[in-house]
Amino acid sequence: METVKDCHYPWTWMMVTSDGRARPCCFSTGSLGDLHTQQPEQIWNGKIAIELREYVLQNRIHPVCANAACKFVQNMAKADGTERKT
Numbered sequence: 001m002e003t004v005k006d007c008h009y010p011w012t013w014m015m016v017t018s019d020g021r022a023r024p025c026c027f028s029t030g031s032l033g034d035l036h037t038q039q040p041e042q043i044w045n046g047k048i049a050i051e052l053r054e055y056v057l058q059n060r061i062h063p064v065c066a067n068a069a070c071k072f073v074q075n076m077a078k079a080d081g082t083e084r085k086t
Contacts, residue, residue, distance in 0.1 A: 030064035
């Protein structure tokens with residue numbers, strides 16, 4: 001089962017929403033930064049992005065990805081028994 005440690009997006013991709021927020025993927029619930037106030041390089045190499053990558057390497061869910069609907073986060077919830085009930 002793929003978990004957060006298998007996610008490669010924090011190293012390969014950055015999505016920008018219509019309001020200028022940069023996210024590590026389309027599923028993330030938080031942002032890495034704002035293009036209205038930061039350059040793309042500042043966001044990509046910024047504190048939040050670096051911290052997110054460290055969390056992924058440790059197989060931990062970063063707040064930027066908390067409750068994300070992606071398979072990596074959802075599989076973590078299934079593995080630890082905290083899967084959301086709908």
